[in-house]
Amino acid sequence: MTQSDDRQPQRAAMPCSTCCLMAGVCPDCAPPGQVRGVPGLTSVTGASGIEAAQRMVRLRKGEFLYLMGDPVTSVYAIRAGTIKTHVTTEDGRTQVVAFHFPGDMVGLDSLVRPHYASYATALEDTKLCLFAADALRVAAATLAPLGSQLLLALDGQLQRARAVQTMLALMTAEERLVTFLLWLADGFALRGFSSSAFVLRMSREEIGSYIGLTLETVSRQFSRLAEGGLITVRHRTITLLDKPALRAIAARPMILAHAPAPRLRMAGGASAPVHG
Amino acid sequence: MTQSDDRQPQRAAMPCSTCCLMAGVCPDCAPPGQVRGVPGLTSVTGASGIEAAQRMVRLRKGEFLYLMGDPVTSVYAIRAGTIKTHVTTEDGRTQVVAFHFPGDMVGLDSLVRPHYASYATALEDTKLCLFAADALRVAAATLAPLGSQLLLALDGQLQRARAVQTMLALMTAEERLVTFLLWLADGFALRGFSSSAFVLRMSREEIGSYIGLTLETVSRQFSRLAEGGLITVRHRTITLLDKPALRAIAARPMILAHAPAPRLRMAGGASAPVHG
DNA sequence: CGCTTCTTTGACTTTGTTCAATACATGTGG
DNA sequence: CCACATGTATTGAACAAAGTCAAAGAAGCG
Numbered sequence: 001m002t003q004s005d006d007r008q009p010q011r012a013a014m015p016c017s018t019c020c021l022m023a024g025v026c027p028d029c030a031p032p033g034q035v036r037g038v039p040g041l042t043s044v045t046g047a048s049g050i051e052a053a054q055r056m057v058r059l060r061k062g063e064f065l066y067l068m069g070d071p072v073t074s075v076y077a078i079r080a081g082t083i084k085t086h087v088t089t090e091d092g093r094t095q096v097v098a099f100h101f102p103g104d105m106v107g108l109d110s111l112v113r114p115h116y117a118s119y120a121t122a123l124e125d126t127k128l129c130l131f132a133a134d135a136l137r138v139a140a141a142t143l144a145p146l147g148s149q150l151l152l153a154l155d156g157q158l159q160r161a162r163a164v165q166t167m168l169a170l171m172t173a174e175e176r177l178v179t180f181l182l183w184l185a186d187g188f189a190l191r192g193f194s195s196s197a198f199v200l201r202m203s204r205e206e207i208g209s210y211i212g213l214t215l216e217t218v219s220r221q222f223s224r225l226a227e228g229g230l231i232t233v234r235h236r237t238i239t240l241l242d243k244p245a246l247r248a249i250a251a252r253p254m255i256l257a258h259a260p261a262p263r264l265r266m267a268g269g270a271s272a273p274v275h276g
Numbered sequence: 277m278t279q280s281d282d283r284q285p286q287r288a289a290m291p292c293s294t295c296c297l298m299a300g301v302c303p304d305c306a307p308p309g310q311v312r313g314v315p316g317l318t319s320v321t322g323a324s325g326i327e328a329a330q331r332m333v334r335l336r337k338g339e340f341l342y343l344m345g346d347p348v349t350s351v352y353a354i355r356a357g358t359i360k361t362h363v364t365t366e367d368g369r370t371q372v373v374a375f376h377f378p379g380d381m382v383g384l385d386s387l388v389r390p391h392y393a394s395y396a397t398a399l400e401d402t403k404l405c406l407f408a409a410d411a412l413r414v415a416a417a418t419l420a421p422l423g424s425q426l427l428l429a430l431d432g433q434l435q436r437a438r439a440v441q442t443m444l445a446l447m448t449a450e451e452r453l454v455t456f457l458l459w460l461a462d463g464f465a466l467r468g469f470s471s472s473a474f475v476l477r478m479s480r481e482e483i484g485s486y487i488g489l490t491l492e493t494v495s496r497q498f499s500r501l502a503e504g505g506l507i508t509v510r511h512r513t514i515t516l517l518d519k520p521a522l523r524a525i526a527a528r529p530m531i532l533a534h535a536p537a538p539r540l541r542m543a544g545g546a547s548a549p550v551h552g
Numbered sequence: 553c554g555c556t557t558c559t560t561t562g563a564c565t566t567t568g569t570t571c572a573a574t575a576c577a578t579g580t581g582g
Numbered sequence: 583c584c585a586c587a588t589g590t591a592t593t594g595a596a597c598a599a600a601g602t603c604a605a606a607g608a609a610g611c612g
Contacts, residue, residue, distance in 0.1 A: 009311040087442055088529055089474070096359060109438070117438075140424060147423025154430050155388045161437035164391075166363055168373040168444035173600065181481045204549035204559065211444035214601055219560055235559080235609070251366055420594075455563065480591065493568060495592055511577075557607070566601070576591070582584090 057128045065120035071118055074130045076106040081126025082201040085118040096210040101187055105153045123201040168212045176211040177221045179250040200236040280488040333404045341396035348392055350368040350406045352382040356401025358477040361394040377463055381429045399477040444488045452487040476512040488538045
């Protein structure tokens with residue numbers, strides 16, 4: 001929260017727990033035969049020969065990891081950098097469906113289908129661990145612990161997609177942008193970086209595409225928040241000055257917490273109000 | 277497509293392949309010890325004792341299947357009827373995050389977490405197969421084929437959530453409603469019912485909540501489409517009169533098909549346009 | 553250092569929301 | 583069986599929020 005924790009977060013590499021857990025033989029991750037957290041995984045992995053299929057991938061800014069419609073050959077875990085996955089409309093407009101940061105999986109949503117359902121593009125120079133999709137499919141269908149990992153990762157992406165869904169349906173421009181910033185902040189905090197000062201890896205247009213606004217509206221909202229003293233904006237460098245106030249603005253969306261949940265009749269008459 | 281295929285779809289029960297595949301011992305589904313499609317599943321299922329935990333659940337219209345925040349005790353497969361899953365904001369507004377029809381899983385998105393992340397409410401009288409969540413978790417972590425099934429089901433929900441996401445971000449009111457109607461039609465077709473005439477199980481308000489519009493706007497768009505001769509609206513009974521025209525309206529969203537994908541430079545300079 | 557891309561800001565338009573009134577349908581009780 | 587009550591749907595008019603078009607300013611890149 002102080003000045004000293006304002007270091008640049010995005011360039012740093014992560015221990016990439018996902019990558020290690022998935023199969024355990026990432027060149028820079030864990031040495032072969034030594035997998036943390038999933039007992040019994042190593043031996044079976046060795047048996048199915050997944051590790052042979054793995055390797056490191058490097059992307060420069062703007063390069064594609066895969067294109068929509070390509071046959072699904074691999075799934076990736078990000079070690080360093082940022083990836084956006086996006087789709088296009090027939091009239092050429094683009095929609096960002098997710099941003100992926102170190103430790104996240106990319107292409108996971110295409111694992112069970114033959115062709116990628118989106119584009120994946122690097123927003124900056126990025127390093128990833130590659131997993132051969134067919135090996136992974138075989139492994140997931142053979143090796144239960146691996147299946148659980150995939151289940152978990154996929155569920156995480158579903159939760160996020162649902163959160164975006166309700167954001168887009170219910171929130172105003174200001175609320176959307178604040179929510180987005182707080183998501184980023186939380187992500188950085190989770191990765192051990194400053195959650196109050198960071199630099200955006202994506203353009204205004206990409207932010208707008210993700211949260212359903214035009215780039216102009218995103219820019220205007222940044223300015224308004226800065227005028228209000230809630231944040232500081234210098235190009236892509238953002239500082240969150242008043243997180244409580246920001247959280248108050250974003251407070252509208254769903255309560256994912258262990259809410260007590262208003263006790264409503266569970267077996268009452270059909271005339272019971274559906275909600276409210 | 278003719279008059280004769282205008283029978284009422286929603287009351288009918290389905291063979292519920294999901295339910296059968298999941299564990300194979302649904303009372304009305306497949307007899308124990310006889311599971312189709314997943315070789316080797318039966319014996320192991322017998323060993324883990326899942327089938328004992330299963331039973332049928334019946335809900336009347338308006339009743340809750342579970343509440344947000346409740347401990348996750350079960351996961352469900354719909355045999356007949358319709359379920360909506362929804363969340364609420366702090367100020368009491370509701371957002372439908374998904375509609376579930378026969379054959380769909382409900383509560384799957386909460387399987388890997390301790391508390392339900394949404395409410396689930398019956399839109400009509402509904403029959404479901406219940407699976408004890410802990411048994412399912414154990415089985416998924418033991419039994420690879422089951423994990424694959426869950427992976428598949430979860431992926432389906434993620435794809436749909438992503439589709440809603442891009443719908444909300446890019447489409448106009450008319451496009452959203454048309455897209456929604458076509459999704460419904462496709463769902464009915466998939467289940468062997470008429471895809472050109474059906475009755476909505478949800479109110480204008482619930483539709484609006486799902487596609488990010490107010491109930492008034494939904495109503496107006498229904499009227500406009502009817503004026504244009506594209507559909508017929510009689511309360512909740514909808515007839516799609518000109519599906520090609522409707523598809524043209526909805527054509528904006530992403531191409532999930534095996535698109536040839538515009539070949540863009542894959543290893544070119546960083547100055548390559550991120551999107552065309 | 554010049555070019556390109558990204559960002560900001562302004563003026564105007566469009567779309568969808570809000571508020572409000574009316575109509576319709578279904579199911580209930582007299 | 584009908585009148586009534588309730589939730590649900592339609593429609594109109596005024597309003598607000600975000601989008602569009604346009605132009606100028608700032609950063610980053612070669």
